[in-house]
Amino acid sequence: MIWKKSEAEETPVHSLSQPSSLPPSSARGQAQASKERALIGAAIEIKGNLAGSEDLVVEGRIEGKIELRQHSVTVGKSGYVKGDVYGLVVIVMGEVEGNLYGEEQIVLRQTCTVRGNISAPRVTLEDGARFKGSVDMTPPTPAEPDPAPA
């Protein structure tokens, strides 16, 4: 099957072993509002940009921008993305060559390889993750004026 809707058993997000890596409750709430998510299978290759309004799991190969700012994007272990990724929560277990933008959180799992810059309020990096790039750190300090948007 090329594209399919998958239920909870296809969701690496729910199999996270470290509680600290879980998306914040608001992210979970939105991401789980619909338990369905699109899966790009390991044998699929897409050249072009992707946008939509549901969660996405990439196990195949995408060359292009992924833009799902209100939904989670998971690049699975066999997934490869060449292009920028925008998501509410972005979780990478496979390989990404591009910048990652997370509205709420970005998680780099120990199996991932990422070459690109990261921008998100929360970034979790597991030891073993291969990462080359920059991370913008802007600690939440309410007393200070808001910095320019990333």
Add this chain to the structure above:
Amino acid sequence: MSRIRPEDLKLPPAAYNSLGLNALLRFLQSNRKYHILDLGPALGANLEFWSHFLCRLTVDDFYSEYRARTDSEPEAPRESLITELLPFDDQTAFDMILAWDLFNYLGPEEIVPLVRRLSRWCRKGTVLFALISSLPYIPVKPSLFRILDRERMTCQARTLETRPCERHQPRDLARLLAGYEVTCSFLLRNGSQEYLFTYVECEQKNL
């Protein structure tokens, strides 16, 4: 960019008080945003630590990629390889460079072009943190340094296999790190010395 494998984490990390780290962090007390270059592998603990500061952290695990290339292409000119592996744009300016124990694994003929290349993105006052070992043998791979808090770090060897250490002498460092001056140094019990260098001049930025 090499992956830290499970076997790299078998040896227990050794925690120690780091006066060098403490001195380094004194540079981060103003409110402006800092740009930090970490030349070691990406580690979650360090990312977590720096997330408490207003900064941009650039991670470039230089050594693993560099050594893999020099092993596979022994005749390749070191300078061009270093240039290729450190491709930051001209707008980049680092306030802090974390070299960890990298220099223990590089000969003088490698440190000089590396430091010259890095100076391209340094400005007056850029600080460089390095650990120089005086031991005759060191682990085959650079160790993993994790920052625990403002004064404590852990050092974790990734293997029991050893190799000869370059053992750079203090008097040589001034020559090897052209443009930098030693701000302070602290001798550790394990035979390493923590150095904090400060970039003071801007010559030879043509690489």
